[in-house]
Amino acid sequence: MAALFNPRSKFTLSRLGLNPLSPQWRTPGGFLREGAEAVTQTCVRRTHRIKGSSSRCLSSQASATDGRARVKRVSIEGNIAVGKSTFARLLQCTCSDWEVMAEPVSRWQNIQSGTSKGTPVSNLLQMMYQDPQRWSYTFQTYSCMSRLRTQLQPPTARLLSLEGTPVQVYERSVYSDRYIFALNLYELGCINPTEWAIYQDWHGLLVEQFGHQVELEGIIYLKAPPAKCMERLGRRGRAEEKGVKLDYLDKLHVQHEKWLVEKSTELHFEKLKNIPVLQLDASVEFQRDTAVQEEFVTKVKNFFKSL
Numbered sequence: 001m002a003a004l005f006n007p008r009s010k011f012t013l014s015r016l017g018l019n020p021l022s023p024q025w026r027t028p029g030g031f032l033r034e035g036a037e038a039v040t041q042t043c044v045r046r047t048h049r050i051k052g053s054s055s056r057c058l059s060s061q062a063s064a065t066d067g068r069a070r071v072k073r074v075s076i077e078g079n080i081a082v083g084k085s086t087f088a089r090l091l092q093c094t095c096s097d098w099e100v101m102a103e104p105v106s107r108w109q110n111i112q113s114g115t116s117k118g119t120p121v122s123n124l125l126q127m128m129y130q131d132p133q134r135w136s137y138t139f140q141t142y143s144c145m146s147r148l149r150t151q152l153q154p155p156t157a158r159l160l161s162l163e164g165t166p167v168q169v170y171e172r173s174v175y176s177d178r179y180i181f182a183l184n185l186y187e188l189g190c191i192n193p194t195e196w197a198i199y200q201d202w203h204g205l206l207v208e209q210f211g212h213q214v215e216l217e218g219i220i221y222l223k224a225p226p227a228k229c230m231e232r233l234g235r236r237g238r239a240e241e242k243g244v245k246l247d248y249l250d251k252l253h254v255q256h257e258k259w260l261v262e263k264s265t266e267l268h269f270e271k272l273k274n275i276p277v278l279q280l281d282a283s284v285e286f287q288r289d290t291a292v293q294e295e296f297v298t299k300v301k302n303f304f305k306s307l
């Protein structure tokens, strides 16, 4: 494991203060729950640049059908720092029919005391990267639980009241938790066979028990060469990721390819086996290129319509 993570970066409690929990961020296009702080500003700029932004994106249909069943659920999957949050912000700012649920990273960075809420206890993301052998299983229990919570959140009243076809968009899912990260850490020996057996047992039970509530209708796969992700990861400069090596991103890339492209990952949930996947070339530097942004948004709209 030492070859994949560099345990030199120091963890301090004071750093936790820099990552306040932000349960819900309002944006011109609607809401980005659990979200990133840059959203509001970037959103305002983007809404002026993208044609048809902040407008209803899917033609009005089935207004009489019951609200909740009409809400489609899609996850954005992809390697670390490929640009999921950035892409999610673009979607959030583009269409008010789409509600983005951000990955709950700040919760992992800021584990709270069970007794006195608000008191930070530790930074589990940092611990996992510093000592993966010790903390990987613990991390996967918590990441999966927090993803489950996110996927169980009902659509907002605003989304339910829309006449078109509203979509809840998640950044990653309980499925990538298992078929990308946990599987990878097991294959690397950071999760031992006993832990892996236990993880799979409770993961299967939870997903089956929650059934329809955690099902997805589609997946958007943002794909880029691991070297490009490495470059972006470095540019982003998240302190906990200082020791992440290219080899780790290579392995995660292979897991994504096996699951979403080659379809060779052994899956345990029927609906997931035939789930539609929209693959987008995320190596394109779309942040400042409105033509590329429009092309992506059109593909997403058509994908959502097809689900």
Ligand SMILES: Nc1ncnc2c1ncn2[C@@H]1O[C@H](COP(=O)(O)OP(=O)(O)OP(=O)(O)O)[C@@H](O)[C@H]1O
Pocket (backbone or CB within 6 Å): 078, 079, 080, 081, 082, 083, 084, 085, 086, 087, 103, 232, 233, 235, 236, 282, 283, 284, 285, 286, 287
């Ligand atoms: N298409 C792009 N072109 C250029 N830079 C990008 C692009 N997408 C994202 N970035 C930059 O790359 C960095 C990582 O992006 P982002 O935080 O969106 O990744 P992520 O996939 O959400 O990461 P994580 O896996 O940690 O959740 C950021 O600094 C962002 O500004």
Ligand SMILES: Nc1nc(=O)c2ncn([C@H]3C[C@H](O)[C@@H](CO)O3)c2[nH]1
Pocket (backbone or CB within 6 Å): 080, 103, 105, 125, 128, 139, 140, 143, 176, 177, 181, 182, 185, 241
């Ligand atoms: N071990 C592990 N399991 C997960 O399920 C998982 N999901 C995300 N991450 C890491 C990637 C980024 O550094 C950071 C933000 O995505 O958190 C994970 N790490």
